[in-house]
Amino acid sequence: MLRATRPLIHVSSSRFPVLTRRHARRFVSSLLAEAHANHTGDRRPPPQNAITSKLHFINSVNEDGSQIPMYRVLDGAGKVIEGAEVPEIDEALARRIYASMVHLPIIDDVLCNLQRQGKIAFWMTSYGEEAALVGSAAALAPDDEVLSQYRELGVLLYRGFGYDALLNHVCGNYLDGCTGGKNMPMHFGSREHHFHMISAPLANQIPQAAGVGYALKRDPQRRGRNCAVVYFGEGAASEGDFHAGMMFASTIPSPTLFFARNNGFAISTPASEQYYGDGVAARGPGYGVHTVRVDGNDALAVYGAVQEARRLCIRDGRAVLVEAMTYRVGHHSTSDDSFAYRPREAVEERRRLDDPIARFRMFLESRGWWNAHEEQALLARLKDEFMQAFRRAEALPKPELQYMFSEVYGGEEPWTLRENREDLKRLVEKYGDVWEPWRTDLKKFRGEGRTWPEEAQMEK
Numbered sequence: 001m002l003r004a005t006r007p008l009i010h011v012s013s014s015r016f017p018v019l020t021r022r023h024a025r026r027f028v029s030s031l032l033a034e035a036h037a038n039h040t041g042d043r044r045p046p047p048q049n050a051i052t053s054k055l056h057f058i059n060s061v062n063e064d065g066s067q068i069p070m071y072r073v074l075d076g077a078g079k080v081i082e083g084a085e086v087p088e089i090d091e092a093l094a095r096r097i098y099a100s101m102v103h104l105p106i107i108d109d110v111l112c113n114l115q116r117q118g119k120i121a122f123w124m125t126s127y128g129e130e131a132a133l134v135g136s137a138a139a140l141a142p143d144d145e146v147l148s149q150y151r152e153l154g155v156l157l158y159r160g161f162g163y164d165a166l167l168n169h170v171c172g173n174y175l176d177g178c179t180g181g182k183n184m185p186m187h188f189g190s191r192e193h194h195f196h197m198i199s200a201p202l203a204n205q206i207p208q209a210a211g212v213g214y215a216l217k218r219d220p221q222r223r224g225r226n227c228a229v230v231y232f233g234e235g236a237a238s239e240g241d242f243h244a245g246m247m248f249a250s251t252i253p254s255p256t257l258f259f260a261r262n263n264g265f266a267i268s269t270p271a272s273e274q275y276y277g278d279g280v281a282a283r284g285p286g287y288g289v290h291t292v293r294v295d296g297n298d299a300l301a302v303y304g305a306v307q308e309a310r311r312l313c314i315r316d317g318r319a320v321l322v323e324a325m326t327y328r329v330g331h332h333s334t335s336d337d338s339f340a341y342r343p344r345e346a347v348e349e350r351r352r353l354d355d356p357i358a359r360f361r362m363f364l365e366s367r368g369w370w371n372a373h374e375e376q377a378l379l380a381r382l383k384d385e386f387m388q389a390f391r392r393a394e395a396l397p398k399p400e401l402q403y404m405f406s407e408v409y410g411g412e413e414p415w416t417l418r419e420n421r422e423d424l425k426r427l428v429e430k431y432g433d434v435w436e437p438w439r440t441d442l443k444k445f446r447g448e449g450r451t452w453p454e455e456a457q458m459e460k
């Protein structure tokens with residue numbers, strides 16, 4: 001990118017040239033070159049790098065070749081580890097984080113069952129990643145712009161996206177404010193909650209986030225106040241778009257916080273086959289980006305790391321990368337059976353040894369902020385509220401059938417869509433009453449698929 005040359009000293013008289021930073025830099029380096037040449041007899045320009053006479057290859061960001069360490073605050077029993085920097089957290093925030101973690105497996109259990117019963121089309125669980133999601137969400141401002149991959153429901157719910165909004169989307173009914181019933185479940189988003197709509201091609205959100213970060217920097221109302229936060233899996237970090245996004249945010253500086261959820265798998269491909277280097281974190285310094293690796297199953301460590309990452313990001317107006325190490329306890333999605341490619345015992349062992357929810361609960365209990373009685377009451381209340389919301393969403397019809405053709409593209413409707421709509425209308429009129437699958441299915445739509453208002457709109 002071309003940068004405007006900023007004057008260092010601006011002299012208004014036309015007799016003096018404007019001295020720019022670039023001129024000053026050139027002047028100083030020519031002096032240095034001359035001194036270097038006089039001293040050594042070497043007339044070449046002075047090197048930018050320190051010189052070494054040792055031929056030494058490196059393959060690590062650490063001098064000693066070791067892996068980047070992982071920041072942790074709580075041990076497996078929820079006790080603060082020796083020497084840990086404990087982020088400031090009060091009882092109200094800790095309880096909010098905990099409640100937001102706890103409802104994720106409740107939602108996942110219910111929705112996986114409903115998918116098996118054929119009541120919803122698809123679901124992807126957050127099992128095992130509750131601390132990474134909620135701990136990070138808690139460290140952000142509610143109006144930081146979030147661009148997510150798909151497994152980040154916990155972040156959106158933390159911001160107050162309710163069960164009704166979620167289930168209207170999952171059921172694809174006419175009140176689905178995310179995609180108007182047109183997309184698969186898991187394509188949620190909410191303008192009100194500064195959470196950009198999910199789109200399935202992996203990593204597309206990463207360069208977009210660098211652009212969003214840059215837009216925030218250009219906006220005088222939000223500069224120095226907000227950042228863009230992009231969530232992605234370690235699998236998505238193998239896409240070219242990850243590198244494009246990092247490069248953008250590094251060379252065209254913007255307050256963009258990259259949050260990698262390293263859950264050990266990209267569907268059936270284990271992390272060990274996804275990269276040979278030191279995970280995702282090792283790539284950050286290559287782009288000159290401040291980077292930290294954190295224990296993603298430790299809600300307190302994630303909260304502290306993201307809070308600091310956000311502070312740096314906004315202070316410097318530059319990208320920061322956080323890699324949260326966690327484990328995908330669930331199958332990739334309801335279309336996957338992970339026991340076909342990893343032993344069931346390994347998963348059960350992980351769940352038993354390192355449950356992020358239990359770890360944070362023990363921390364709360366050790367401070368006297370939680371007890372078994374509250375636990376029971378909370379679980380029962382959340383399950384009840386969720387089931388009631390499901391019954392409400394399930395009872396609502398799908399949008400007008402013809403709405404599938406509206407609001408697909410901005411601007412003038414392409415003729416292909418108009419033709420498709422007319423074809424469908426003709427077919428419904430011809431077969432809608434006589435062909436059984438359609439006779440039943442059409443009843444699920446508003447107007448039983450027979451009303452064709454000129455311009456169907458998404459319910460707002």
Ligand SMILES: Cc1ncc(C[n+]2csc(CCOP(=O)(O)OP(=O)(O)O)c2C)c(N)n1
Pocket residue numbers: 151200201202232233234235236237261263265266267328332
């Ligand atoms: C460009 C592209 N390629 C492949 C897919 C199919 N796909 C969907 S999810 C996924 C795995 C992603 O793994 P990761 O980024 O680690 O996220 P996780 O599912 O582990 O949360 C793949 C390969 C896709 N959606 N888009």
Ligand SMILES: [Mg+2]
Pocket residue numbers: 233234235261262263264265266267
């Ligand atoms: Mg993954």
